[in-house]
Amino acid sequence: MQLAHQRRIFQHGVGFQGSHEARAGQALGHGFCGLETKFLAPVPARLLASASSRSARCEPMPSNSSASASAVAASYDEVPYPSSSFPQTHPSRLAAMARLLGVPAPAPSTARVLELGCSDGGNLIPMAARSPGATFLGIDASNAQIAAGRSVVSALELSNIELRQQDILDFAPAEGRFDYIIAHGVYSWVPAPVREKILAIAAANLAPNGIAYVSYNAMPGSGIRLMLRDLAFFHARKITDPNGKARRARELLTTLAGPMAEDNLPHIVLFRQEFGYVERSPELYFRHDLMEEENHAFYFHEFVAAATRHQLQYVSEPSLWEILPTHLGAKARAALGKCEHWLDLEQQMDFLRFRSFRQTLLCHAAIPVRRQITAKAIKEFAFEAHFRGPAEGVDLTPGVPVKFTVDEASHFSTPQPFIKAAMQALSETPGQSIGYAALVEEASRRLPQSARAPGDKGRDEIALMNDLMQAVAAGMIEIHFAPLGPAPMVSDKPRASPLTRYQATNSDRVTNWVHAAIAMDPVPRHVIAACDGNRTIDDIFEVLLTAIADGRLSIADGAQSITDRKQLTDVLRPQISRIIADCTRLGLMG
Numbered sequence: 001m002q003l004a005h006q007r008r009i010f011q012h013g014v015g016f017q018g019s020h021e022a023r024a025g026q027a028l029g030h031g032f033c034g035l036e037t038k039f040l041a042p043v044p045a046r047l048l049a050s051a052s053s054r055s056a057r058c059e060p061m062p063s064n065s066s067a068s069a070s071a072v073a074a075s076y077d078e079v080p081y082p083s084s085s086f087p088q089t090h091p092s093r094l095a096a097m098a099r100l101l102g103v104p105a106p107a108p109s110t111a112r113v114l115e116l117g118c119s120d121g122g123n124l125i126p127m128a129a130r131s132p133g134a135t136f137l138g139i140d141a142s143n144a145q146i147a148a149g150r151s152v153v154s155a156l157e158l159s160n161i162e163l164r165q166q167d168i169l170d171f172a173p174a175e176g177r178f179d180y181i182i183a184h185g186v187y188s189w190v191p192a193p194v195r196e197k198i199l200a201i202a203a204a205n206l207a208p209n210g211i212a213y214v215s216y217n218a219m220p221g222s223g224i225r226l227m228l229r230d231l232a233f234f235h236a237r238k239i240t241d242p243n244g245k246a247r248r249a250r251e252l253l254t255t256l257a258g259p260m261a262e263d264n265l266p267h268i269v270l271f272r273q274e275f276g277y278v279e280r281s282p283e284l285y286f287r288h289d290l291m292e293e294e295n296h297a298f299y300f301h302e303f304v305a306a307a308t309r310h311q312l313q314y315v316s317e318p319s320l321w322e323i324l325p326t327h328l329g330a331k332a333r334a335a336l337g338k339c340e341h342w343l344d345l346e347q348q349m350d351f352l353r354f355r356s357f358r359q360t361l362l363c364h365a366a367i368p369v370r371r372q373i374t375a376k377a378i379k380e381f382a383f384e385a386h387f388r389g390p391a392e393g394v395d396l397t398p399g400v401p402v403k404f405t406v407d408e409a410s411h412f413s414t415p416q417p418f419i420k421a422a423m424q425a426l427s428e429t430p431g432q433s434i435g436y437a438a439l440v441e442e443a444s445r446r447l448p449q450s451a452r453a454p455g456d457k458g459r460d461e462i463a464l465m466n467d468l469m470q471a472v473a474a475g476m477i478e479i480h481f482a483p484l485g486p487a488p489m490v491s492d493k494p495r496a497s498p499l500t501r502y503q504a505t506n507s508d509r510v511t512n513w514v515h516a517a518i519a520m521d522p523v524p525r526h527v528i529a530a531c532d533g534n535r536t537i538d539d540i541f542e543v544l545l546t547a548i549a550d551g552r553l554s555i556a557d558g559a560q561s562i563t564d565r566k567q568l569t570d571v572l573r574p575q576i577s578r579i580i581a582d583c584t585r586l587g588l589m590g
């Protein structure tokens with residue numbers, strides 16, 4: 001398999017998505033993630049603690065905890081920060097990465113899950129709706145956000161989730177053990193005592209083989225944004241009202257963005273990228289992500305040292321590609337090869353990638369983490385594709401290379417029929433994850449019997465394991481603990497879940513089976529909201545006509561609204577089946 005790719009480092013908040021690109025279009029050689037991918041040896045905990053030299057910026061600050069929590073609550077009560085589903089936090093993903101590295105993380109389907117700083121439960125509620133055998137607790141300081149989340153929980157009649165207004169500082173060890181503890185977009189935005197408490201909770205309340213996920217702004221990439229923030233705070237220093245302060249700061253940044261657009265000095269180029277995110281970010285991200293009083297960034301080694309003080313250890317980031325140097329050039333890889341242990345390797349990669357956000361998985365310090373993986377370990381998992389096949393279809397003829405594409409700069413190609421058939425099957429269902437055995441079965445089914453000689457089966461499977469692992473290492477496939485998705489169904493009355501229909505009715509984002517938030521336009525939203533399993537396509541069309549007549553939905557031909565039934569029958573009716581097929585592919589049905 002030949003790969004070429006480009007990856008993004010995530011940042012927190014929709015407004016700041018997508019940041020520093022790795023080298024575009026770089027071909028990856030075989031072998032790095034072959035049958036014997038080697039990581040570096042783990043380093044003793046003691047060494048990690050002393051490896052950290054905390055800068056003054058990161059020293060614990062004296063803080064009146066209850067006063068600071070009520071200020072936070074007031075800020076988020078006034079301008080709520082609606083949360084969303086973050087696929088990288090899903091226990092299915094966390095369990096898979098942990099197990100790939102030898103940590104026997106608990107089964108997500110029956111897990112106990114805690115989220116700290118859960119906002120309105122936008123991340124936890126879809127998990128709870130799709131995992132009835134698991135239980136979920138989310139806490140947040142903001143009453144308004146918790147109240148908003150509770151109303152969704154009661155509308156969906158979910159009995160396996162509790163959303164609770166509570167200060168993280170007040171969370172007690174007596175709450176018991178959780179298999180997964182999630183803190184997304186919180187650690188960098190709280191004062192030192194709360195940060196310490198997040199790690200203390202992870203230590204005290206994590207089940208023996210449990211996994212904690214903590215995301216934070218990382219250095220060095222966050223340094224540019226922190227400079228912008230310093231500038232914004234200085235400029236708005238005389239304004240005490242947080243909204244006024246944010247408005248003033250945005251004015252300044254918008255004013256400076258103009259002249260910067262024309263200059264190509266190295267520092268301007270760096271600033272310009274940040275200005276772009278800031279300018280595009282909606283008000284609430286600007287206010288909370290950039291202009292909250294608390295906003296701290298950490299070097300990876302500082303975070304690992306803080307975790308080590310709580311007898312926790314680093315496992316990984318949520319995706320394999322993030323912890324491998326495969327996206328870097330050959331010279332950088334050779335230099336990184338000299339690192340003595342993974343802490344140095346990952347810290348140096350953060351510099352080379354100018355990384356600005358990390359989403360770190362932790363487990364108890366006593367658990368052995370295996371930093372060597374073999375391709376055959378891949379058989380344990382289920383796979384979610386991030387690529388599509390060619391528009392003209394997949395030619396399964398032996399020797400004819402077929403290209404599967406992630407985006408302009410990231411793709412892979414293979415001439416092997418069995419691999420092509422497997423990748424084709426994965427590419428058709430990007431909103432689900434397919435287990436290894438089912439994938440092998442499906443690929444075999446797609447190949448004509450005559451195309452496989454006796455003895456091909458074993459060779460095909462070895463090649464598939466190798467190529468799946470390479471694609472995972474390149475970020476083109478994500479691994480899951482188990483398959484996620486509905487059983488195949490053929491019905492003239494399509495059905496979306498109550499969660500999906502609720503989200504489609506009340507927001508422009510719908511969570512799919514692999515926990516990604518899919519943005520939706522009004523027509524697909526109305527279609528999917530009507531898919532209750534009792535309506536035919538004709539019935540759904542009638543529902544859309546009623547929405548158009550009521551003024552809740554509008555269909556236009558250029559500037560002209562269409563309301564005539566005959567015209568809508570020609571224009572809108574044929575779209576419904578296509579929309580349902582798209583929604584099925586994207587993991588929104590069932």
Ligand SMILES: C[S@@+](CC[C@H](N)C(=O)[O-])C[C@H]1O[C@@H](n2cnc3c(N)ncnc32)[C@H](O)[C@@H]1O
Pocket residue numbers: 069072073076081082083084116117118119120139140141142145166167168169183184185186189190194288
């Ligand atoms: C930036 S928002 C992130 C929300 C959500 N996790 C997400 O990523 O969409 C930070 C959240 O942490 C909560 N928070 C901050 N300090 C807290 C504390 N001491 N106790 C409980 N919640 C806190 C805020 O109310 C807010 O909802």
